[in-house]
Amino acid sequence: METIESDVVIVGGGPAGCTCALYASRADLKTVILDKNPSVGALAITHQIANYPGVSTEMSGEALLTLMRDQAVQYGTDYRRAQVFGVDVSGDWKTVFTPEGTFKARALVLASGAMGRPASFKGEADFLGRGxxxxxxxxxxxxxxxxxxxxxxxxxxxxxxxxxxxxxxxxxxxxxxxxxxxxxxxxxxxxxxxxxxxxxxxxxxxxxxxxxxxxxxxxxxxxxxxxxxxxxxxxxYMSGSKPITDFLGEQVALKEDGGVVVDDFMATTSEGVWAIGDIRNTPFKQAVVAASDGCIAAMSIDRFLNSRKVIRVDWVHS
Ligand SMILES: Cc1cc2nc3c(=O)[nH]c(=O)nc-3n(C[C@H](O)[C@H](O)[C@H](O)COP(=O)(O)OP(=O)(O)OC[C@H]3O[C@@H](n4cnc5c(N)ncnc54)[C@H](O)[C@@H]3O)c2cc1C
Incomplete structure (x- = not known):
């Protein structure tokens, strides 16, 4: 099976993942997004998004997400449809497992959102992985x-x-x-x-x-x-409102409410791993908040990978 190496691998192609990929790609970091399905995340199913700054109030969440994804791809992001079923965050290189191949990167970003649910049908938890x-x-x-x-x-x-x-x-x-x-x-x-x-x-x-x-x-x-x-x-396949962290095992710390613990730079308790967007179980789950998280993580990753002391801004002076 294929093994692909990059600087940054992002699990989830919602507004958090796509914004992180945009900033990481523009910082010249080789960036891969792994997204199980671009139609099922929280923004993708939003009928109309009237409060994302700068876009038409008539726009659907899916259309906005397509714009975000295309912009990241335009700057070099490698976007792939793949469902992540496991990660190994030990060591300097983080490994991400999917049915389509194995992905290795020096920085791993968790952006799988919060559309998950606890096993709730009788017998579901008992036979998980056994049918x-x-x-x-x-x-x-x-x-x-x-x-x-x-x-x-x-x-x-x-x-x-x-x-x-x-x-x-x-x-x-x-x-x-x-x-x-x-x-x-x-x-x-x-x-x-x-x-x-x-x-x-x-x-x-x-x-x-x-x-x-x-x-x-x-x-x-x-x-x-x-x-x-x-x-x-x-x-x-039922949607809920629980952070999707089942593929992590116990490799990063979670809060009592199931959200991933991060610091001001969106870094988790495991070095080289960041978490952004709804997976943090933020009190204000909004597309603009998820996008902001993605920007912060990408700039922090650029500093981490290039041993910069300061965060490098991403704007043009003229
Ligand atoms: C019905 C609804 C209406 C909303 N309306 C608004 C609104 O009007 N304005 C607003 O600002 N916000 C709104 N929100 C909230 C907003 O959509 C979310 O806060 C935002 O989308 C979170 O972004 P995210 O990238 O963290 O997660 P998501 O948008 O959920 O994206 C997560 C992505 O990760 C992928 N993924 C999940 N698991 C895996 C895996 N194992 N492997 C690979 N990929 C995986 C999913 O397929 C998905 O593409 C709404 C949410 C809902 C549910």
Whole structure:
């Protein structure tokens, strides 16, 4: 598998990650953004953003994010779609693991936002890593010719279910609300021959034994009783409001509220690792705050990597 080296690797391509990448690239640092999905972060799902300074009040969050990403790429950022499932922050070179390859950098920036959730379905935590997964691109190939369930109706659930149709014999798609009729991706998924849709249905329990998941129990709104389904994998895609830190293990300190601890320079308790944006569980979760964090981290990283005593400004004197 590919190993890519850079000065800075950023996990997450929201406003925090893209701003950090813009400043780092302009400081001539080789910078990579790893983003699991540009459509599912907090800014990406914001219908209209009327309070980001300097842009049209009619602009959608997704359009603003596209502008931010394009600007970073224009200055040299290497933007890649990849879901990070682990990091190793020991030593001078930080390592980031994704299904697409391994990334090594002298500075690691955590910018994965706060759209996560604690495992809340019965059995979800018990079988995490033993049949329960949050990443079809990481784990889909394990389920070749087997039956799996996908839970959720957001864009990520739809894209990940599409990935699973390439491997699984049947993908049971469980949605508590119906997907939108004008959502071409959802309708495309429903048209796949190996997708069975369980409309207006809730996941009640994930069952299994010492080898892993063996089945699930479902409750349809139109039926009185629960019913059982035999599956070996359950892929859960529900959004919440918890900082996404599951890929970190216990390698950086977290606050009691789950946010990453940082100092004034956005540096975490682990040298060479910064955290920016909603992953800090800031009291004021706003795009402009996330962008500001990204700027601070990039300037601090420039000083760290180049052993500068002072922060170098990024403006043109004329
Ligand atoms: C519904 C809603 C409306 C909002 N409205 C406004 C508003 O009007 N004005 C305003 O200023 N703010 C608004 N906010 C808040 C604002 O969107 C957030 O504060 C901001 O987007 C945080 O930026 P971020 O970069 O930290 O995280 P995010 O924007 O959430 O981006 C995080 C990125 O990390 C990626 N990621 C996550 N996990 C991984 C992983 N394991 N590997 C790789 N990539 C990963 C995600 O795919 C995503 O692209 C709103 C938020 C929501 C939810």
């Amino acid at each position: 329960v997964s949050y990443c079809a691109t990481c784990d889909g190939a394990f389920y070749k010719g087997r039956e799996v369930a996908v839970v959720g109706v957001n864009k990520e659930a739809i894209e990940e279910a599409q990935v699973l149709t390439k491997f699984a014999s049947t993908v049971h798609w469980i949605t508590s609300n119906d997907p939108k009729k004008d959502d071409a991706h959802a309708q495309g998924l429903l048209a796949s021959p190996n997708v069975q849709h369980w409309s207006q249905t809730r996941l009640m329990l994930i069952e299994g034994n010492e080898s892993g998941v063996t089945g699930i129990r479902l409750k349809s709104r139109s039926k009185d009783n629960e019913e059982g389904l035999t599956v070996e994998g359950v892929f859960v």
